[in-house]
Structure formats: C-alpha cells, structure tokens
Amino acid sequence: MSILVVGSIALDDIETQHGKVTDSPGGSTLFFSAAASFFAPVNIVGVVGEDFNFSHIEFLKDKHVDFKGLKVEKGETFRWGGRYHQNLNQRDTLYTHLNVFETFRPIIPDTYKNSEFVFLANIDPELQLQVLSSIPSPILTVLDTMNFWIDGKRQELEEVIGQVDVMILNDEEIRQLTGTHNIHRGAKDLLQQGPKVLVIKKGENGAIMMTPDDYFSAPAYPVEHVVDPTGAGDSFAGGFLGYLATCSKLSNENFRKAVAYGSTIASFNVESFSFKKLQEISRQDIEQRMEKT
C-alpha cells in the first residue's frame, strides 16, 4: 500500500533555546515523508526552487519515497523563519516567503493515482479538492489544515471536510471551525460533517482520537530535551497514516495503535532540528519507545 502526500517543502530558519539553524529542510511534506516511510512507500507531490539541495533528502529515496511528483521551479524554495519562546508551545513567525510555492498547483503523476492512502497536508483547500478529485478510489484520506484557511477559505475547506475520512487538528482549530468552546462537543459536531475519525493533537499532552463509537487518549512520550517542535504535527500524521498503511483492516484498534505510533514518532522528531532525528533512528527504536508509553 502506498501513501500520497501533497503539501509544502520548505527551507526554514529556526531559533530555539537550543540553537539556531538556517536553510534547514522542512515543510509538511518532508516531515510527513520522513515519518511515514518507516512503514510504507510514499509518493510526494510538491515544489522546490533551484536553491533546494537534494542531498538533504537523498536518504528518503532509500526509504522508498518517490520524488516523481516533486517539481523544481525557477526561483527560490518556500522559506519560513520562526523563533520559539522558552515555552515551546509559543513561537513568532519572523517571515514567510512563499516563493515558488505561491503558484504551486499539484499535478499528480499517473503512477501515483492508485495511491491507497492520501495525506492532504496544510495547503489551500482548493488545491486539496483538486488532489481528491485526481485519486479515484483511495482507501483512506486524511486532512490537515490551519487557522489561516479556516478564516480565509471556510467554504472550500468545509467542502474538503465533507469528503475526507480523517481529520487531524488541534484544540484551537476545533474551536475556530465549530464555534464551540468545549472541544468534545466541537469534535462531535465535526464528526457529523464528513470525517469518520478525528485526531486531536495536544502537543506535549499527547493526542486524542474520536470516532462515533470510540474515544482514545494516547499519552505523549516524555521528551526531556525538546530541541525544535517544528514538524511535530506532520511527523505525527506520517506515523499515524504510515502505520495504517500496513494494516489489513482499519479497525478501531488499529486506529488507536496508529495514534500511538504518530505520537511516538513525533516525540523523536522534536529531539532535533529538521528531521535529523528521524534520519538517525530505526524502526526498532520506534518499537522500543512504543513499549515505554
């Protein structure tokens, strides 16, 4: 079973209390792929500029990540600059330069069209709708989004929500989407609108999964040295969907386990800048940490 991911690829300048990196490879697509590829082949659709150094992602090829859908366009790669507070749940965006990502239109290579699992990373909901219309019969579609689209393209976003199987979001996004302060009530509302499964990310407090007939809370592994939280959500999604792609049945039990895998992989990801830690570890390291939580 293979996974299609469509989202951003970025070069980040990031500062946390543990240091500073520049031109650090990131973006939802790469964090997701670095995580999901522990489990299943991943097909990437995205765009980079001529400044992108492919040696950074060479390791993904060995992990069966396919770059056929990755376009190189004239100009610079999407760049994001951010500075985290001592409280790593807070950060300031220093700048966002969309560059080649501004005119990104996802073109799905024919060989990707039979991807069974689809991750719609955080991009314009209009583009997410295009992606969905290109994949005739996915087994499972998973949606991520952010406050920017909830505010700015609500109608299109609601259309996407009506078409996906799983939505991954955080407390604030549930509140903003549903206008309900209590996240459990808000989550129930959202489960009426399309998705059969909601995964609520809670950062250092783990994650919750809700379906119409299941409720599951997965703790986060207690990371003592959080170096950089960037990509935690996307690596979570990668672990989550990656694990599901290995399952013969999408049972509640496997969804629960997928949430735990997502949480575990995210806990590794935050231990380094970029996805360096995910490059270093093996599937066995993941299993060992799974046993501890």
Add this chain to the structure above:
Amino acid sequence: MSILVVGSIALDDIETQHGKVTDSPGGSTLFFSAAASFFAPVNIVGVVGEDFNFSHIEFLKDKHVDFKGLKVEKGETFRWGGRYHQNLNQRDTLYTHLNVFETFRPIIPDTYKNSEFVFLANIDPELQLQVLSSIPSPILTVLDTMNFWIDGKRQELEEVIGQVDVMILNDEEIRQLTGTHNIHRGAKDLLQQGPKVLVIKKGENGAIMMTPDDYFSAPAYPVEHVVDPTGAGDSFAGGFLGYLATCSKLSNENFRKAVAYGSTIASFNVESFSFKKLQEISRQDIEQRMEKT
C-alpha cells in the same frame, strides 16, 4: 484506614459561562472530603466563621467525614470570588477575604493522630510542617501547594517537600519550583528532593504520575459540559488518596489506578457548581466512568 485533611473551607462567589453562584460552599478541604469519602473515612481539620451554614455539608457526615477538627470562630468564613473566562483554564480572582482563615492554626484532635493517610491541602507551608509533626506514623503523606507559597515561603515549602511521600502539582508549579522549563526534567529534580511520587495535573488533558521507576499518563474523561472547574484539583486529590486508602499495598499499579480514580472524580466535580455533583453520584457511577476511560 482513615484520611486526615487540613486546608481551607470557603464560601465562594463564582461566575462561569454557565451561571453564577454566591455563598457556595467550597475550599480545598470540602472538595477533597466530598471526593475521598467515597472510599474511606475522612477527618477534617479547618475553620469556618459563624456565617457558615452546616446544612451544606451535612451529607458528608453520612459518608463518615468527621468534623471534630472543624472549629467555628467568631467572624466570617474565608471568602473567595472568581470569574472564569470562556476558556475555563483562565480565571480572574475578584477578591480573597481570608477572614477567620487568616489566623487559622491547625489543631489535630487526639483521635485524628493515628490517621494513616494525610493530605496537606494548599495552606502556609509552616502550618503544613506543624501538621506533619503531629502525626507520628502516617502511611502516606500527600502535599499540595501553589505559586503564592513557592514565591513567598520557599524555604519552609522545601522543608515540607523533603518530608512528604507524594506531591501533586501542575506544570507551572514544577517550572517555578525547579527553574526548569521542561516538566519531565523538573519532575526528575523534584523526585530527588523527597517525594517518591509526583502527580502532575493537566486539567482537561488528564494527569501524569512519575516515580523513580514508573511513568503513567491518565487521560481525562471527556466532559462535554464543564460548569465550574473550581475544586477540580482537590477532588482529584480526594479520589487519588481515597482510593489508595482502600489498597492493601501501595504498588505502582495501585498508584496508577489512584490517578485514574482522581481524574474520574474530578471529571464529575466540574459538572456542577460547588460539590453538588459529588453529592448526587454514587460509587457505582464512578466505576462506570472508570470503565469508559
């Protein structure tokens, strides 16, 4: 096995998005007792003024809560006024009138001195030390405190911390006490200073327990109608210590279960103003909710 609790008894004026109450019975001692008395007899040490209406706590007598250590002094009961934001994790204190609580000195009746379990609710650490010195051989002592004492009476507080078995606190208190932003590292530091068990309360995100050789994360029951969060921490402590008082062995497994009981009882408590909900429910209701989390 009986439990001694020493702390405040209050009349609260509280406003949340779900309504407003005045002269509502509260304070750490009563929330704790309403919860712990589902499991074991509770001995209360505290003070109220002449304005206190005992009919509010009459039900506790039927649940084997002993009021011998409850003094009635001339003057008014401790009063607290608070208003919660729509985000129930934030509140403004409108006023704090210590009244008779200002000169409270805990006097432990002789019949209480063989209490096996002791809960030092959030009061002046100097008084907490006095309580500890009055109980010759407790099986388990549990400490609660707050930022006010961490700032104002750190030395005395550290002395208490050095003498107790369990400390219940939240993320911010760990950071303030240890100067370490990462709560897992902070918790490890605290485990070097006396307590053998730390319980970290995380509100709607449940609770974590850490010992030198165990780590356990208990989810919170997903409450859809939080009416008033006041007393959540103390009812948690009551469920936690109450359950432990029924155990023949203080094993890791029983500590884990105690955290789950604390979390479950707190989830009931926040469904009403004061401890009304805890008055209504039975032990069976608690067991049913335990099975669901």
